[in-house]
Amino acid sequence: MERVRTRFAPSPTGYMHIGNLRTALYAYLVAKKHNGDFLLRIEDTDQSRQVEGAIDIIYETLAACGLKHDEGPDVGGEYGPYVQSERMKSGIYKEYAWKLVDLHKAHVCFCKEEDIAAQKEVIEARGGSFIYDDPCKKLSDEEVRQRVDAGEEYVIRQNIDPNGKTSFDDEVYGRITVDNETLDEMILLKSDGFPTYNFANVIDDHLMAISDVVRGNEYLSSAPKYNLIYEALGWEIPRYIHCPPVMKDEHHKLSKRNGDASFQDLVAKGYLPEAILNYIALLGWSPAEDREIYSLEELCQAFDVKRINTSGAIFDIEKLKWMNGEYLRRMDPEKYLELVRPYIDQAVKKPYDRALLAGVLKERVSLLNEIPEMLDFIDELPDYDTSLYINKKMKTDEAIALDSLKASLEVLEGLEEWNHDAIYNALVGLAQKMEVKNGKVLYPVRVALSGKAFTPGGAIELALIFGKEETLNRIRKGIEKLSA
RNA sequence: GGCUCGGUGGUGAAAUGGUUAACACAUCGCCCUCUCAAGGCGACAUUCACGGGUUCAAACCCCGUCCGAGUCACCA
Numbered sequence: 001m002e003r004v005r006t007r008f009a010p011s012p013t014g015y016m017h018i019g020n021l022r023t024a025l026y027a028y029l030v031a032k033k034h035n036g037d038f039l040l041r042i043e044d045t046d047q048s049r050q051v052e053g054a055i056d057i058i059y060e061t062l063a064a065c066g067l068k069h070d071e072g073p074d075v076g077g078e079y080g081p082y083v084q085s086e087r088m089k090s091g092i093y094k095e096y097a098w099k100l101v102d103l104h105k106a107h108v109c110f111c112k113e114e115d116i117a118a119q120k121e122v123i124e125a126r127g128g129s130f131i132y133d134d135p136c137k138k139l140s141d142e143e144v145r146q147r148v149d150a151g152e153e154y155v156i157r158q159n160i161d162p163n164g165k166t167s168f169d170d171e172v173y174g175r176i177t178v179d180n181e182t183l184d185e186m187i188l189l190k191s192d193g194f195p196t197y198n199f200a201n202v203i204d205d206h207l208m209a210i211s212d213v214v215r216g217n218e219y220l221s222s223a224p225k226y227n228l229i230y231e232a233l234g235w236e237i238p239r240y241i242h243c244p245p246v247m248k249d250e251h252h253k254l255s256k257r258n259g260d261a262s263f264q265d266l267v268a269k270g271y272l273p274e275a276i277l278n279y280i281a282l283l284g285w286s287p288a289e290d291r292e293i294y295s296l297e298e299l300c301q302a303f304d305v306k307r308i309n310t311s312g313a314i315f316d317i318e319k320l321k322w323m324n325g326e327y328l329r330r331m332d333p334e335k336y337l338e339l340v341r342p343y344i345d346q347a348v349k350k351p352y353d354r355a356l357l358a359g360v361l362k363e364r365v366s367l368l369n370e371i372p373e374m375l376d377f378i379d380e381l382p383d384y385d386t387s388l389y390i391n392k393k394m395k396t397d398e399a400i401a402l403d404s405l406k407a408s409l410e411v412l413e414g415l416e417e418w419n420h421d422a423i424y425n426a427l428v429g430l431a432q433k434m435e436v437k438n439g440k441v442l443y444p445v446r447v448a449l450s451g452k453a454f455t456p457g458g459a460i461e462l463a464l465i466f467g468k469e470e471t472l473n474r475i476r477k478g479i480e481k482l483s484a
Numbered sequence: 485g486g487c488u489c490g491g492u493g494g495u496g497a498a499a500u501g502g503u504u505a506a507c508a509c510a511u512c513g514c515c516c517u518c519u520c521a522a523g524g525c526g527a528c529a530u531u532c533a534c535g536g537g538u539u540c541a542a543a544c545c546c547c548g549u550c551c552g553a554g555u556c557a558c559c560a
Contacts, residue, residue, distance in 0.1 A: 009560090011560055013559090043560065045559090046559055046560070048559090049559070049560085113557090113558065117557090120556095128485080128486085129486040129487080129556075130486095131556085155558060157558095173488095173489070176488070176489080177488095178487065179487080182488090182556085183487090183556095184556065186557090187558050191558060194558085196557090196558065196559085201560090216554090217489070217553090217554070218554055218555070218560090219555090220488060220489065220555085221489080221554065221555045221556080222556090242489090244489090244490080244553095247553090250552075250553095251552070251553080252553095253554090279496095282497085283496070284496090286496080286497055286498070288498095290498085290506075290507050291507090292496095292509095309497080311489090311490050311553090312552090312553070314496075315495095315496095316494095316495045316510085318495080318509060319495070319496065319508080319510080320509095321509090322509055322510085325521095329522075362522095363521070363522050364521045364522070374520095393519095394518070427518090431518095437518090438517090438518060439517080439518045439519090440518085441518080443518045447518095447519085452520095453520080454519055454520040454521085455520070456521080457519095458519070459518055459519090460518085
């Protein structure tokens with residue numbers, strides 16, 4: 001079997017959206033599964049759509065995801081250049097387009113764009129389907145040569161014999177067959193000399209020895225037209241892997257245009273690149289085994305083109321959030337601390353122990369962005385209502401809480417050592433002595449320490465973080481409030 | 485409108501002729517618990533868009549219908 005080579009070929013027109021990233025992932029997985037090459041090619045043949053900085057976003061996204069490309073504009077390779085506008089300088093597209101003209105598989109066309117559009121409008125208004133029958137096809141070689149030499153603007157358009165059918169096998173959709181008469185003759189070379197996507201794609205995929213073309217299924221219906229070019233040039237047709245769309249909802253694809261979340265938006269919200277990648281791998285593909293958490297490396301092993309789905313998958317942010325939480329919970333403590341430190345620092349300015357704070361956060365955070373709000377009571381005790389002390393399940397009310405707080409204060413004040421065990425023994429011991437459930441003592445203390453109904457960490461963890469002085473202060477404050 | 489592709493629970497999906505249609509997210513209960521989470525347990529599709537047919541047997545095969553998406557650019 002020949003070497004497996006896949007490519008990710010984005011246009012630098014803005015942010016990287018999730019559907020695009022998933023296509024890149026699948027292309028990467030197909031290559032790596034077979035120890036092949038994954039390359040990056042920039043398709044910038046539409047000069048009017050270039051967006052400043054878009055290429056950097058592509059590099060950054062691939063790097064953040066660990067989708068390392070073996071060849072590309074920034075890393076080089078034997079099949080360069082890897083940017084189509086640069087490839088054009090050597091004249092390859094024009095050369096092949098003219099070669100097709102010589103082979104009578106394409107022709108030169110001088111028609112005005114507006115004229116064709118007008119014709120199309122008329123026919124479609126009547127409800128007919130429009131296939132442009134180009135009068136330029138009948139032009140003699142001499143006339144063509146003359147007009148071209150005279151500097152007249154032209155375009156090179158594919159010739160398609162309307163008789164017969166064209167079919168091909170897609171790895172995920174199976175055999176696709178279309179009647180040639182429904183195929184319109186697409187433009188290969190634009191009047192500005194740039195190739196169209198349709199043409200450049202075929203030329204470059206062949207020249208770069210791409211074995212497997214991985215792309216969205218919006219190309220499924222034009223694939224036969226591409227195949228006609230491969231055949232005309234006597235080139236081998238690559239394997240096709242068309243992927244189903246990633247949807248925003250039942251009716252709409254996910255798109256940057258609609259302001260849907262891009263990869264960088266998700267990262268900014270506190271999602272981990274590994275979790276995002278893992279999640280999108282599962283949109284449109286399912287592993288053979290009953291498992292969902294996969295590292296990129298594991299995905300390379302488990303991935304199988306045959307298990308790619310044919311129908312669109314709706315992007316469910318809730319499930320991504322769950323998965324993100326899974327990644328966070330499974331992370332080793334040191335790594336977690338490192339990751340979470342900036343978020344803690346954002347909310348906590350006082351020098352409380354970051355490792356303790358991180359410890360209390362772990363198991364509770366599913367989105368990094370939630371951290372600052374979870375910690376908003378650490379630096380300053382918020383003003384709170386004493387009704388917080390009322391909790392039916394804990395069997396506490398303001399009066400009980402007051403007693404608990406007073407007793408807790410006393411026992412805590414007498415503590416020589418301030419560590420987890422000491423605090424635990426003091427408070428739980430108190431509950432035992434009073435012959436009540438732990439919650440009756442601990443719940444009020446937690447409220448006094450935080451001023452909040454819900455907190456990461458319990459009373460003991462919080463007391464440990466605050467240290468003796470602040471803990472006692474906050475309990476006194478609670479007693480004061482309850483006594484008022 | 486033509487062509488191409490698709491249609492299993494709210495979501496991702498498994499199961500491609502054979503017991504009660506996996507699993508996961510979400511939701512709802514219960515348990516655990518100093519809160520919230522996390523964790524544990526359980527509930528949740530009499531049914532696989534619909535209608536026919538083939539078969540002893542169909543979510544899986546065939547036909548038709550409906551619905552949806554893609555495409556029909558000098559955009560990719």
